[in-house]
Amino acid sequence: MKSHSSLKRRIGKRPIVIWGARMTGIGLVRYAKSNGIDVLAFIDSDDSLKGQQVNGIPVYLPEMLAKIQVDHPNLILIVAVSIKETEILLVLNALGLRNLDRLVYSDFSDLFYTIDVVGTCNLRCLSCAHSIEKHNVPRGLMKYQDFTRVVDKIIAESNLITHISLYSWGEPLLHPKIDSIIRYLHDRNIAVALSSNLSIRFENRLEKVIEQSPDYLKISTSGYYPEAYNNTHAGGDVNLVKSNLYKLRYLLDKHKAGTLVDVNYHLYRDNNGINLEKMTELCRELGFVLSTVHALVMPLERVIRHCEGQPDFQTKLLTDNLLVDIDEGIAASKMDRNSIGVCGYRDNQVNINSDLTVPVCCTVFNRDSNVVANNFLKASPADIQKRKNLTEICKKCMSYGLPAYNMGSNRAKWDEIAATKESRDVGQATTTLDGVLNSLSISPSSQIKRKDIA
Numbered sequence: 001m002k003s004h005s006s007l008k009r010r011i012g013k014r015p016i017v018i019w020g021a022r023m024t025g026i027g028l029v030r031y032a033k034s035n036g037i038d039v040l041a042f043i044d045s046d047d048s049l050k051g052q053q054v055n056g057i058p059v060y061l062p063e064m065l066a067k068i069q070v071d072h073p074n075l076i077l078i079v080a081v082s083i084k085e086t087e088i089l090l091v092l093n094a095l096g097l098r099n100l101d102r103l104v105y106s107d108f109s110d111l112f113y114t115i116d117v118v119g120t121c122n123l124r125c126l127s128c129a130h131s132i133e134k135h136n137v138p139r140g141l142m143k144y145q146d147f148t149r150v151v152d153k154i155i156a157e158s159n160l161i162t163h164i165s166l167y168s169w170g171e172p173l174l175h176p177k178i179d180s181i182i183r184y185l186h187d188r189n190i191a192v193a194l195s196s197n198l199s200i201r202f203e204n205r206l207e208k209v210i211e212q213s214p215d216y217l218k219i220s221t222s223g224y225y226p227e228a229y230n231n232t233h234a235g236g237d238v239n240l241v242k243s244n245l246y247k248l249r250y251l252l253d254k255h256k257a258g259t260l261v262d263v264n265y266h267l268y269r270d271n272n273g274i275n276l277e278k279m280t281e282l283c284r285e286l287g288f289v290l291s292t293v294h295a296l297v298m299p300l301e302r303v304i305r306h307c308e309g310q311p312d313f314q315t316k317l318l319t320d321n322l323l324v325d326i327d328e329g330i331a332a333s334k335m336d337r338n339s340i341g342v343c344g345y346r347d348n349q350v351n352i353n354s355d356l357t358v359p360v361c362c363t364v365f366n367r368d369s370n371v372v373a374n375n376f377l378k379a380s381p382a383d384i385q386k387r388k389n390l391t392e393i394c395k396k397c398m399s400y401g402l403p404a405y406n407m408g409s410n411r412a413k414w415d416e417i418a419a420t421k422e423s424r425d426v427g428q429a430t431t432t433l434d435g436v437l438n439s440l441s442i443s444p445s446s447q448i449k450r451k452d453i454a
């Protein structure tokens, strides 16, 4: 039975290892700590997490699992991810760990929730819905009171809820009450995931956020030098991003925050050489995780238009810079047999837009027939699910194999395709000290004078 008490009963006094060191796993750690459960380690197949500590718990690659089991024969493994569970269970079997006592977190929880507290972004990346100029999507913020009502409803309707993500299409750090929003969730023992482009002049908002120690903060970026970054993160300033990364390190240390900072680097042809090396170096220096993802085209409506032979002009502009174009990505993802005819987004995930509408899933953007509830506060989970199952766009999406494309399934094949493309990395050594200081609104000469006085 799905419930908090049945999970607690199944674990008993045994130590656990959690497969999945990102949001679902981090939420489970919060739950474990408040229930006196000993967490020995995280397991994650993502190389970028190897050797990291998340919430003070070490992360190991799957190969270490057998050794941990020798030292702790009574451990229980809990697979805690929102999608790709099947893939993990196959890896476990391939590792010869069929007999390892294991649980799947989603067997005990109902749904994974995302609340898009901000309906807009300060940037206009070509690969993103925000580059569409004319659309019918409200650009407002979720009111704080509405947010609290949404959370209260989620808690009342859930058997087990350990984390909530605060981003889908929006930039959550633009919300003036984002610190209170994080606090509201933490007061209810719910872990918080944020994502930001970090290309924002924060004043004191970043410090207010870090004071609340959000559990996970993804930073999306696409270059180290302006020439590469500006091609894709349109309207952003990578020097401002870099200065904010330094500030973030300082604030994390100052407030002893346990936030996992995951710099998510979108790979393009113009940034996969020296730009990537330099950003990797910077993240190493600052103690942040650097994970990579092949840039793909969003939202789903745009990909469908491409599949129907009517790509919009942003897609055409972007295509030449993609390491894996839409058709190649779809073909690569389809080769993953586990993803055929399956959608990991529809059944166990609920997104709530800033205007309280509920889309069929996080990949769609428009407010039309993709919306399955006009007001989350007035819709039951059963109604939402029923409407999802009737949505027309899912049929098209499935027929083109797009759920797997959106997940970037079969990463090894995407890497293989990308390796056949010539890198056109741009912007080497063009960032100057002046550039960084300008983004901080500090003139180089005033810096020098202060240093001299000191």
Ligand code: SF4
Pocket (backbone or CB within 6 Å): 121, 122, 123, 124, 125, 127, 128, 129, 130, 131, 169, 170, 171, 197, 220, 233
């Ligand atoms: S920073 Fe993120 S949310 Fe904003 S436009 Fe770019 S991809 Fe979209």
Ligand code: SF4
Pocket (backbone or CB within 6 Å): 300, 343, 344, 345, 346, 360, 361, 362, 363, 364, 393, 394, 395, 397, 398, 402, 403, 406
């Ligand atoms: S089938 Fe496509 S549109 Fe429907 S929920 Fe899945 S990803 Fe979203």
